[in-house]
Amino acid sequence: MRSTVGLVCLGEAGNFGDDLILIAGVSAIASAQDDVKVRYLSFGKPVDWSTISTRLRIPLDPTPIRPGRDLPGSRRNEMSFQGCGAVLFGGGGLLQTSHHPHTPYQWLSFLPRHLPAAPVLAAGLGLGPLSADWRRRLRERGLPFDECYLRDADSVAFAEQQLGWRVKRCRDFVDPAFLAHLGVRARSGRPGRPRSLGVALRRWPGLGVTDTARHIGRVAEAHGVDTVCLFVLEAGAGGPDVTFTEEVCRQLGPRDATVLPYVGVDLLDFADAMAECSVAISMKLHSSALWAAMDVPIYPISYAPKTASFFGQPFDGLKIYDQILEPAVDEDWVPRAAEVVSGWLRRALSGQVPVTRAVLTDGDKLRLQTSRTVVNVYRKLGRSLSAR
Structure with missing residues (x-):
């Protein structure tokens, strides 16, 4: 009988880093066992699985699941992966409350709650920031996964000290080995290629358009680049990062500069364009990961x-670095996320992983559904009033 594995992640939502995580997760699942099916959450902005399969030399044909409305009393989310032999949760920053007070519930609601419940692995996951309410809830309920690997030491410390979880470390899904497997290779420095400055920004409180443009100009002058390419990794439908980046670009004056918003179906072309850069200013985690893998010197902008x-x-808060920084190097004992997934799935799909995770009670689920619905209604009403 063909095994099915569910994948809970922010896939196909117009975010370059999350789409890389999606692809890395699907390929890790496929490498764990022959003839395995994958079901994953999709938010309607598809990647080109045929071209990606060709690059990876793995036949990938995962099945997308479109999330529905999780109204009070609904079981739609938790039924999305009911019947799967195992579920992979993450990576990325799924458990945080930066943008919505109930983001953790949004993702945890997809984990099957009723027997026969599948074992769940969280891998390559980052934690926080989390509100005091969610820190208390996760601490009291306990670990919602049967095994949990976090992608950085700060997340591990947070999980152990603030939540009382027993967790382990692994590397992020988007690492040099994965990018090499995907065929993304450095292209700068080749004869005849212009020197270019790559920039990846996001709109963030305290980050001004004028100061950002001046910083880009100083770095461009210092490195004698011919062109500046501003990559928008979370483009959406002309979202806030797009408008902010376009405002910055307009302040660069006569300099040869272009804005390149991410589109899911063009993921490989977008990654290849980033790999052509000679130097970079990076604010996004996975732009930093890609440029670091290409040995591109990086001037970071840190916001989290x-x-x-x-x-x-x-x-210590938002900071624009005016010098090149080297990425931190994981110690040899820290495994790759893909290796963790492959090894765990072989055990899980053969029935060797008992389900011990904490699950939401019916009462908790109904209260969270109701609270989340109320927040969403108020936010929608606020947007409607502000648009008048």
């Missing part, structure tokens, strides 16, 4: 613990 941790720096 995860971006500071990537460069081995303490996080």
